Amino acid sequence: MATIKDVAKMAGVSISTVSYALNNHAKVSKKTKQKIMDAARQLNYQKNGLASDLKKNSTRTIAIIVTDLAGPHYAELVKGIQEVTLSKGYDLLACSSVGEETSTAVKFLTEKRVDGAIVLSHNIDEDIIIQSARKEFPIILLDRKVDSDFVVSIEVDNEEGCHMAAEYLIEQGHRDIAFISGNSIGSLHVQRVRGYESALRKHGLDGKSRLHQFGLFNQDNGYSMTKMLIAQGNLPTAIMYANDEMAIGGIKAFKEYGIEIPSDVSIIGFDDIELAQYVRPALTTVMQPKYERGALAAHLIFQILEGQDTQDYYKFSTQLVLRDSVQKRKE
Amino acid sequence: MATIKDVAKMAGVSISTVSYALNNHAKVSKKTKQKIMDAARQLNYQKNGLASDLKKNSTRTIAIIVTDLAGPHYAELVKGIQEVTLSKGYDLLACSSVGEETSTAVKFLTEKRVDGAIVLSHNIDEDIIIQSARKEFPIILLDRKVDSDFVVSIEVDNEEGCHMAAEYLIEQGHRDIAFISGNSIGSLHVQRVRGYESALRKHGLDGKSRLHQFGLFNQDNGYSMTKMLIAQGNLPTAIMYANDEMAIGGIKAFKEYGIEIPSDVSIIGFDDIELAQYVRPALTTVMQPKYERGALAAHLIFQILEGQDTQDYYKFSTQLVLRDSVQKRKE
DNA sequence: CTGTTAGCGCTTTCAA
DNA sequence: TTGAAAGCGCTAACAG
Numbered sequence: 163m164a165t166i167k168d169v170a171k172m173a174g175v176s177i178s179t180v181s182y183a184l185n186n187h188a189k190v191s192k193k194t195k196q197k198i199m200d201a202a203r204q205l206n207y208q209k210n211g212l213a214s215d216l217k218k219n220s221t222r223t224i225a226i227i228v229t230d231l232a233g234p235h236y237a238e239l240v241k242g243i244q245e246v247t248l249s250k251g252y253d254l255l256a257c258s259s260v261g262e263e264t265s266t267a268v269k270f271l272t273e274k275r276v277d278g279a280i281v282l283s284h285n286i287d288e289d290i291i292i293q294s295a296r297k298e299f300p301i302i303l304l305d306r307k308v309d310s311d312f313v314v315s316i317e318v319d320n321e322e323g324c325h326m327a328a329e330y331l332i333e334q335g336h337r338d339i340a341f342i343s344g345n346s347i348g349s350l351h352v353q354r355v356r357g358y359e360s361a362l363r364k365h366g367l368d369g370k371s372r373l374h375q376f377g378l379f380n381q382d383n384g385y386s387m388t389k390m391l392i393a394q395g396n397l398p399t400a401i402m403y404a405n406d407e408m409a410i411g412g413i414k415a416f417k418e419y420g421i422e423i424p425s426d427v428s429i430i431g432f433d434d435i436e437l438a439q440y441v442r443p444a445l446t447t448v449m450q451p452k453y454e455r456g457a458l459a460a461h462l463i464f465q466i467l468e469g470q471d472t473q474d475y476y477k478f479s480t481q482l483v484l485r486d487s488v489q490k491r492k493e
Numbered sequence: 494m495a496t497i498k499d500v501a502k503m504a505g506v507s508i509s510t511v512s513y514a515l516n517n518h519a520k521v522s523k524k525t526k527q528k529i530m531d532a533a534r535q536l537n538y539q540k541n542g543l544a545s546d547l548k549k550n551s552t553r554t555i556a557i558i559v560t561d562l563a564g565p566h567y568a569e570l571v572k573g574i575q576e577v578t579l580s581k582g583y584d585l586l587a588c589s590s591v592g593e594e595t596s597t598a599v600k601f602l603t604e605k606r607v608d609g610a611i612v613l614s615h616n617i618d619e620d621i622i623i624q625s626a627r628k629e630f631p632i633i634l635l636d637r638k639v640d641s642d643f644v645v646s647i648e649v650d651n652e653e654g655c656h657m658a659a660e661y662l663i664e665q666g667h668r669d670i671a672f673i674s675g676n677s678i679g680s681l682h683v684q685r686v687r688g689y690e691s692a693l694r695k696h697g698l699d700g701k702s703r704l705h706q707f708g709l710f711n712q713d714n715g716y717s718m719t720k721m722l723i724a725q726g727n728l729p730t731a732i733m734y735a736n737d738e739m740a741i742g743g744i745k746a747f748k749e750y751g752i753e754i755p756s757d758v759s760i761i762g763f764d765d766i767e768l769a770q771y772v773r774p775a776l777t778t779v780m781q782p783k784y785e786r787g788a789l790a791a792h793l794i795f796q797i798l799e800g801q802d803t804q805d806y807y808k809f810s811t812q813l814v815l816r817d818s819v820q821k822r823k824e
Numbered sequence: 825c826t827g828t829t830a831g832c833g834c835t836t837t838c839a840a
Numbered sequence: 841t842t843g844a845a846a847g848c849g850c851t852a853a854c855a856g
Contacts, residue, residue, distance in 0.1 A: 165833055176843040181835060191841060212552070213833035216543045217848050221608050222583050244591070252553050253597035256587040258575070266584035274833095277552050410771075440741075442773045496849055507827045512851060520825060544849035548832050605849095 163274075163296070164205035172201040184209070206293060211273030239304075242456025243280060250464055252277070259283040271301070278463040280304065284348045300466035302459040305350045307475070314462055316455055316476045320350055320432075323448040323480035324357025327402055327430050330482060332365050335491030336400040336428065340372040342387050342412065343404035344379040351379070354404055354432060372398060379404055384411025392419055397427060399491055406431035406438045406447055413441055413487075424489035434483055443486035451478050494605075494627070495536035503532040515540070537624060542604030570635075573787025574611060581795055583608075590614040602632070609794040611635065615679045631797035633790040636681045638806065645793055647786055647807045651681055651763075654779040654811035655688025658733055658761050661813060663696050666822030667731040667759065671703040673718050673743065674735035675710040682710070685735055685763060703729060710735055715742025723750055728758060730822055737762035737769045737778055744772055744818075755820035765814055774817035782809050 166184070170177045175194055183190045183198040190198075201207075215221045240256075247254045255276070259267035267286060270276055271294045280302045281291070288308055295301040295312040307315045331339050341358045343351055355373065362369035374391065377383040384403060388411065391397065403409035409431035416423055423429055423443050431438060434449035455478060465472050497515070501508040506525060514521045514529040521529075532538075546552045571587075578585040586607070590598035598617060601607055602625045611633045612622070619639050626632040626643040638646045662670050672689045674682055686704065693700035705722065708714040715734060719742065722728065734740035740762035747754055754760055754774050762769060765780035786809055796803050 167833080177834085178836075178844080179842055182842085185835085189841060194841080210547070210833050212543045212547045213848090214835070215848095216541070216547055216850090217833080217835045219848065221543070221606060244589070248592060253588065253600060255597060255601075257584065260575070261579060266586060269584060270586075275552060437768065437771060440768060440771045440773075442771075498849080508850080509828075509852075510826055513826085516851085518852095522825060525826080541849050544832090545851070546832095547834090548849080548851045550832065 163298070164202075164207045165210070166207070168205055169198060169201045169207050172205060173197045208294065209273050211269065211275045238452030239282070239456040242453040242458075243460045244456075246457050246460035246464075250460075259285050263287075274299070278302075278467065280459045280463065281306070284350075297466065297469070300463050302462050304455065304459065305348065307349060309474070312466060314466075314472055314474045314476070316459055316462075316478070317350075318450040318455070319477055319479045320353035321357035321360070323432060323450070324354045324402065325361045326357075326480070326482055327432070327448050328358050328361030329365075331400045331402070331428065331430065331488065332361065332367070334400075334428070334488060336398075337367060337491075338372070338398040339367070339369070339400045339402060340374065340391065340398040341369065341402045341404070342384065342391070342408060343373070343375045344377050344383060344408070345375060346404075351404055358402055379408055381407050381411035381414075384408030385415045386411075388412040388415035389418075392416075392421070397421075400428040400430070400488070403429065403431050406433045406435045406445060409445055409447070409487075410437060410441055413443075413445075423487050428488040428491075430488055438483075439485065446485045446488045447483050449481045449483045454478065494629075495533075495538045496541070497538070499536055500529060500532045500538050503536060504528045539625065540604050542600065542606045569783035570613070570787040573784040573789075574791045575787075577788050577791035577795075581791075590616050594618075605630070609633075609798065611790045611794065612637070615681075628797065628800070631794050633793050635786065635790065636679065638680055640805070643797060645797075645803055645805045645807070647790055647793075647809070648681075649781040649786070650808055650810045651684035652688035652691070654763060654781070655685045655733065656692045657688075657811070657813055658763070658779050659689050659692030660696075662731045662733070662759065662761065662819065663692065663698070665731075665759070665819060667729075668698060668822075669703070669729040670698070670700070670731045670733060671705065671722065671729040672700065672733045672735070673715065673722070673739060674704070674706045675708050675714060675739070676706060677735075682735055689733055710739055712738050712742035712745075715739030716746045717742075719743040719746035720749075723747075723752070728752075731759040731761070731819070734760065734762050737764045737766045737776060740776055740778070740818075741768060741772055744774075744776075754818050759819040759822075761819055769814075770816065777816045777819045778814050780812045780814045785809065 166177055166180050170180045175198065179190060179194060180198050183195045244254055257266040257270055259265045262285060267283060268290060271279055271290055278300045282304050284306060291301055291308055291313055292310045295310060297312055301313045303313060303315045305317055307317060328339060339362065341355060343355060346352050359369040374387055376387060384407060392415065401412065403412055409429055412429055413423060421427060431445050431447035434447045438445040438447050458476065462472055497508050497511050501511045506529065510521060510525060511529050514526045575585055588597040588601055590596045593616065598614060599621060602610055602621055609631045613635050615637060622632055622639055622644055623641045626641060628643055632644045634644060634646045636648055638648060659670060672686060674686060677683050690700040705718055707718060715738060723746065732743065734743055740760055743760055744754060752758060762776050762778035765778045769776040769778050789807065793803055
């Protein structure tokens with residue numbers, strides 16, 4: 163791994179000049195700076211944050227200490243990761259990618275502050291991942307595919323899951339099935355849409371016209387989009403939501419309008435988050451293995467660190483969870 | 494802040510010997526080791542984890558990268574912390590205290606890996622907190638009171654909250670009110686119990702006999718304890734739970750027995766977690782400010798770091814949230 | 825068993 | 841504008 167020293171040698175300048183250049187201390191001439199930057203890029207130089215923090219005697223980071231990192235919607239997933247990591251005697255810490263390029267996440271991916279990373283986040287640039295991954299720093303991606311050395315992807319068969327869900331609805335006699343989703347950036351959601359469309363096509367139905375993709379994948383947006391759908395009139399008899407959160411927003415919207423689930427409209431979610439079983443009606447949804455994926459992710463990190471070979475792609479399958487939000491279509 | 498050098502000087506040995514002793518490299522004689530340990534204790538020596546990681550070229554820690562640290566039951570709280578931290582240009586990372594003395598949390602509290610900590614966790618030894626806090630490393634404690642320099646506590650008026658909840662139940666005509674709680678280690682829960690008891694006493698009722706304290710403060714235990722209560726017969730007309738999670742476990746137990754809430758029994762929780770509004774019946778509970786407490790915690794860190802004075806104790810008040818799990822007692 | 829010493833990779837003062 | 845050099849706090853090879 164290249165250090166500041168290597169960059170200095172390659173650029174033909176001193177270490178201190180490199181340090182100044184890298185930290186934008188205006189006193190470096192444009193020309194030297196350019197040389198240094200080029201060298202750094204060529205060597206794929208990555209700063210050692212520990213060394214710089216040690217020298218500066220400051221980390222500029224705050225820890226928040228919780229009893230258990232599990233607890234969020236990805237609770238089960240984190241639990242799997244946590245148990246494996248702990249059993250290996252490693253530490254686990256969570257950081258977020260809010261802030262994009264300057265986020266804590268990017269800092270941890272690029273500054274040798276940790277020995278490996280599991281990424282659940284979709285707003286991390288692919289380049290950063292590719293640049294950072296190496297044998298001593300494996301990166302595991304969840305719900306996202308990037309093809310590069312020392313990065314392995316773990317996905318869930320979203321297409322199959324949605325296909326299955328749509329077919330189930332069709333079996334229940336539904337013919338007019340809408341799909342409510344957000345702006346899909348990640349592959350995750352394009353796969354879900356694809357599963358929906360392929361099922362409808364297979365049964366000679368038209369999905370395209372009933373596809374609503376806009377905004378975020380959260381409750382609020384599920385709520386808004388459902389209200390829009392209601393306002394347009396001509397309600398479908400069933401709605402698939404891109405995920406449970408959006409579906410739960412939808413339930414709220416229908417409740418406000420006095421539209422009954424499932425007698426007036428059937429709905430189905432995706433993920434099987436904890437809340438899904440508590441909302442009324444309990445949400446029928448597509449479950450994806452969580453604990454197992456987390457545990458696998460952690461295992462893979464250690465396998466790579468130990469120099470063992472792994473596949474570079476894993477796919478888990480999904481399962482329909484029948485609860486109370488879908489009803490057979492009355493003729 | 495004492496370093497390994499200071500310890501060496503004080504113990505009258507070389508730094509390498511100190512390093513060996515501190516890391517249990519068996520080759521150090523019992524006597525020297527004792528001298529070193531004593532010196533370390535006297536100087537309140539704390540290892541610099543960055544330096545050692547830098548030297549060893551390994552951190553033995555894995556990062557898990559999430560879109561947003563908010564998401565768990567403490568979602569709102571974390572959100573408050575996150576926004577303030579980000580606005581100051583600091584990084585925020587979460588780590589857990591599972592593993593007790595050897596947990597990641599302890600490592601971060603004691604090894605200068607971060608510049609401050611906000612502790613939401615109750616299983617962190619008070620001594621560790623007192624030893625670690627200093628001007629350059631302030632510690633903010635939530636729901637827990639420790640009196641020491643550079644540690645500030647932020648509590649919620651739990652006693653008032655429970656007192657209020659109990660009085661509300663009494664107003665609704667309830668006379669037989671049970672309290673279900675876990676083994677209280679922290680002050681948090683003794684305060685809650687106290688609020689309950691003081692309200693009952695004030696109205697000439699006996700709380701003692703109806704107090705059930707056992708096990709953890711989670712759903713499973715709420716479920717079990719409720720079932721025990723049912724099995725004993727002689728059900729109270731109202732139950733207060735130490736927190737929402739336990740109350741939700743209780744709801745599940747009652748459902749299994751076909752006992753209706755609130756017509757057969759009224760229940761009330763504490764915290765107002767997200768789930769509380771979704772369970773059926775929606776849970777009446779005591780709300781505590783979350784976002785505000787988080788934001789305050791983060792602000793305090795920076796105030797202390799900047800050398801400003803702060804109070805060493807803050808208390809927020811609570812508010813009753815009326816939903817559907819309490820009913821007026823029919824005569 | 826203990827001490828000397830060379831660095832880990834970086835920042836920053838001081839001198840050129 | 842650039843470079844030399846000291847040193848952050850620690851570990852570990854080596855010598856004694």
